[in-house]
Amino acid sequence: MVFQWEPETQYNLGDVVMYESHKYKIVQPHRSQADWTPPVTPALWARLPEEYGAPSEPQPGYQPPSYQQPQQPQAVPEKSWDEHSHQKVDIPPEEQKKNWWDLDEKRKKELEIGGGLALGAALLGGGLFAYNHHKKGEEEKKAQAWGLQNWLKDAQSRTQDFHQHGPRGPVTWVLVQGNNFPANPYPGGEEDGRTLYIARAFHEGSIQVGKTAGHWTNGAVIGYAHKEIAVPTFEVLLADPRAVQWVDAKGHFKPQDLNVRPVEAGREADGTPIYIAQAHLNNGVHPGKASPHLDGAFITYGGTEKEVDRYRVLVYV
Structure with a gap:
């Protein structure tokens, strides 16, 4: 209701x-x-999506029975891992940092029975995050739900701490939905005279870096598998401008060649770190990502990802 x-x-x-x-x-x-x-x-x-909870149409020709069938007692079936609405099992903070594949089979079963995947399953089922549901096996779906809810819980905790105490360090990630930004997000570029900001979000077992803007109404976009993907719920970067700066980079990204520490913003599903990049593209400057497994920076634009050879990387001063 x-x-x-x-x-x-x-x-x-x-x-x-x-x-x-x-x-x-x-x-x-x-x-x-x-x-x-x-x-x-x-x-x-x-x-929730606009179509959530829309009433279903009655089947043509169906007439309810005019008499009451005797009811036979039935055993209550055990709920599937994605049918729980409440979490009854305790998940310690240190366990939330683990990959689903690293948990033993006994613990996985405890989480499934106790609703330990309820939040992630609800978010995926509600269509709030891009998710190739039909292409996944059951264990992959569980891993996606586990990773998504753990990222969201971490993001919620960071955001609540920010609202209560302010920034805790040179960079802070704050959870956002739509375009309800906190004050003064760190600028990552510009397009048509309007500022673009640095965003990140969970996708397919990874935390990907992208961009957002105050005048956008649909959230942020991230890049993944050469596609530009819209995400309504994401984190936006706040940073102390005295503590970070942009430095030039070219070609295959090697963090050790910078002689300074780049700002890590995400990770691939295999744990490879993702850093923040920006590059000139179509008369604008767009934020994107750089990583040791990429030959250049990748910037989302026009529905796809563009690879650029010359770019800049955000680093700590």
Whole structure:
């Protein structure tokens, strides 16, 4: 059941609310406050696709029976790993940092039975993250759900700490949905006289780097497998301009050749680090990614990824 969002209300996992004609699903239980509306608190609420919860059409020719069939007692089947709405099993913070494939079979089963994949499965099932569901085996789906929810929980924790205490270091990643940005994200480039910012998001077992802008209405874009992928929920980079700077790079990226430490922003599914790059492209400067496994920087543009030989990398001063 969907209720109108209200302040001073306790919301728990599984709750769905309506706010300004959009539906939102809880991702972190809390008691609402007047200034914690769903659009400005992506750490607490995830916006659902517009078609979510639409009533199904009745089947043609179907007539309900006019009599009551005797009901036979039936055994309650065990829920599948992606059918849980609540998490009953405890997941320690150190375990959240592990890859699904590194967990032993006994622990995997405990997580499945106890709803340990409930949040990730709900996010994937709700279409909030790009996901080639039909191409995955069951274990791959579980690994995707596990990785996604762990990234989101980390992002929520970082974002709440930021709102309570401010930046903790030279760079800070803040969770965003749509274009509800925190103040002063770090500029990563510009296009048509408007600033582009540095974004990152979970995708296919990895955390990929991309870009966003204050005037965009659909979130951010990241690059993956030579495609430009839109993501409504992402993190945006805040940085102390006195603590970071751009340095020139060319060709195959070798962090050790910079003589300074590049800002690590993501990782591939195999753990290979991804760094922040920017490059000139079509009369603009666009943020993108550089990594030791790439021959140059990769910048998303026009629905695809463009490989560039000359680029700059964000590093710590």
